[in-house]
Amino acid sequence: LVALLSGCIPLMVAGGVAAGAAVATDRRTTGSQVDDELIEDKLSFNVRERFKGDFHVNITSYNGIVLLTGEVPAEAARADIAELARSTSKVRSVQNELVIGPVTDLGSRSNDTLITSKVKTRFVEANKFQINHVKVVTERGVVFLMGVVRRGEGEAAAELASTTSGVQRVVKVFEYFVG
Template identity: 45%
Template sequence: MTTNTALNRQGRWRHRAVALGVTVTLLGTLSACAPLVLGTAVGGAMVATDRRTSGALVEDKGINIKAANRILEAIGDRGRVSVNAYNRKVLITGEVPTEADRTAVAQAVAGVENVNEVINELVVGPTAGLGTRASDALLASKVRATLIDARDLMSNAFDVVVSRGEVYLMGIVTEREANSAAQLTASISGVRRVIKVFETISEAELANRLPRPEPGSSVPASPTETTPAYRPAP
């Protein structure tokens, strides 16, 4: 790789990381007094290239909302909980004060209609401070930018969740894509651990799922972000 090529690639990465980082940081700031956070896909292009069925997309949005309500009923304002549903699989991250709260959250989410699996990654301990959350937001932007730049990956196939420096990768991907994304993510400075929460499909299944656009048309990539749920300010 020539020096100019390396500099150009680094420049593109920084530009995308900064642009994505601003978006994520703003969302994190808005949710500073809203401990409950929902995962949601944004952008029409995202929907057009998402590997989930349209029905699964709708159900995931419903799961996020219903799970948020169930969690509020279960533990109130104790702790900080993030919910991310992908193809009816729900990842729970964040912090709660007791093991009983951790169990209550998992049970509340498992009881939501259409949920097939719950991955409970809640930590029992004090709520992460603003510094940790800001660091996670920046790290998430770096991971998304890296996946966007990867020539052998479709970035919209991945949902990225970062909690305390640990990166959770969700999506419907092949084993090749899963390993490539995990390796790229692990190479990013600041990543403590990479956890693969994928639904794995074969290369043949992937070929059947890929959209077939009209000649000359293109669908731009759009990242997945987290959107803060409403919660009265403390």
């Protein structure tokens, strides 16, 4: 058993090193990264508790900017969820991209996952910026790009995403910095 378990240790250590490297190169502070996780968890819980029925809401926070994607049955729900996001601690702004309409099916969501993977693969192949500087979210074929980037990095990411097969449109939700 010891011999079996000892084979797992290098993988765990390597995985920890990779995760540590991603945190170290993220342009957000560690505190901001933790805040983003807490925002997503708290807001997801509050939306699930408050809204029942035909809802599909994705919540992504990056440096205190919350992106809302998915489908809701009515404008009132769309507005209420955005207000709930705005009132959440540490949220600096909200990008409300919720669509009024039927909830997407598993096939559509699987396609969105595939598109996200293709976009990230193109980012790696192009090697124009560090991939962990840009977060990719795809909903209904629309790719949302989030991150703290230089203007050139943001433009490169948007160009690569927009020319990826299956992408309907690209929405930039970047914060730009000079440096």
